[in-house]
Amino acid sequence: MAPMAELEVQRRQVLGKATRRLRRQGIIPANIFGHKEPSLAIQLEAAAFERFRRQHKAASLVTLRIPGDSLTETALVHSIQRDPCTGKILHVDFYRVSQEEEVEVKVPLHLVGESPAVKESGGTLLRLLDALEVACRATEIPEMIEVDVSPLVEVDQILHAGEIKLPPNVRLLTDPHEPVVKVELPAVEAEEAEEAAPVAQPASAAASAQSQAGESAAREG
Structure with a gap:
């Protein structure tokens, strides 16, 4: 503490x-x-x-x-x-x-462990939150809260606030669904995936192309 x-x-x-x-x-x-x-x-x-x-x-x-x-x-x-x-x-x-009263504070997060998705798949660990808001007695405020990233075994997997183990007598106030840590695709693969994705044609352009094709077919008929 x-x-x-x-x-x-x-x-x-x-x-x-x-x-x-x-x-x-x-x-x-x-x-x-x-x-x-x-x-x-x-x-x-x-x-x-x-x-x-x-x-x-x-x-x-x-x-x-x-x-x-x-x-x-x-x-x-x-x-x-x-x-x-x-x-x-x-x-x-x-x-x-008062040393015995419950207070609401933000406690910094400290990442520990090793993510298999990073070690084996070459993913990048992305930190989305620096601190958790918690409630506890004033004398039991943690200096930091450890976040074990070893459960992140797949790329695109996210660790949420509600999944983080808190010290005894510490209650989470941050939304439990709040993302804390995520493993992203390696930078090169992300760029390749973006380049390979088909470019969506605006609806107006698609309709115009379809109309021109119809007019051309009518003239030929």
């Missing part, structure tokens, strides 16, 4: 457009909300948050601590706002949770 991480944060006095000054100083403005409690404006070091993101998955629980303050919040990263041009983090929202 996802380990409990810890982040040091500070109460934030700077609000609105003035937060640009914080970002120039390497500080990310953020908020903690949820559980019918007032929203709390905080800030944290951008470098510390990037380390957290590298070491922990998106669904990880995090303990937010304020040095010299009795406040401690257990939360999930709810949303991250980024600059569309640079990708730089502009703002983070944390959602308060």
Whole structure:
């Protein structure tokens, strides 16, 4: 299960457009909300948050601590706002949770095993979904969900969300019929099949050709 991480944060006095000054100083403005409690404006070091993101998955629980303050919040990263041009983090929202409550999160998928359709038939493994939405207790959020691709024995075979084995006490919320992984034809064979397929003649062109053939037959008769 996802380990409990810890982040040091500070109460934030700077609000609105003035937060640009914080970002120039390497500080990310953020908020903690949820559980019918007032929203709390905080800030944290951008470098510390990037380390957290590298070491922990998106669904990880995090303990937010304020040095010299009795406040401690257990939360999930709810949303991250980024600059569309640079990708730089502009703002983070944390959602308060109780460690015993059920939460709904998206957990990343990790492909394991080997598909006979790829190994023996030369097919290409196509990943159609990167994460599953699940429900579980906050303390039991998986870091990742493994997807065994060994049942894919034929080209064009698809593995659906409902066929993936989930960890104990984890409930699937994604549509069970949602395609997750598929084995495609090898690229060369797919191109050959496309080239060999007959080109459908538009109905109007076909009707015109038939009409011309009829007129020609009438003249000859």
